[in-house]
Amino acid sequence: MSKPNTKTAMQQLIAQIQQAIPLNLNEAQMCQGECLGCSKKMLEMLDAEISYWQYTDTRPGLKDLKHLENIGLRTYKILKRNKLIS
Incomplete structure (x- = not known):
């Protein structure tokens, strides 16, 4: 089995993030209530990164994949801490 190229890996990562994180939460x-990290700012940053990689012709590198993965994980943790996802 061959490894996917970085463009395919980025598309797969974006699909996983979109499945795990609700990007369309309203303000x-x-x-509401106590905030343990800014969910709004993290979602905005994650959405901007995803949008960039969905609409650019630039080929992502491994560093780009790791960067998006890290933003996705941090966003997920903050949303979970703020009880916006279970």
Whole structure:
């Protein structure tokens, strides 16, 4: 079995992130009660990164894949800490 190229790996990573993290939460849902990390800012940053990689012709490198993975993991942890996902 061969390894996917970085463009395919980026598309797969984006699909995994979109499946695990609700990118369409509205501000009223995010900003209620005590906040342990800013869910809104993290979702905005993650959405911007995903949008960039979906619409660019630039070929991602391994560093780019790791960067998006890290943003996705941090966002997931913050949303979970703020009880926006289970």
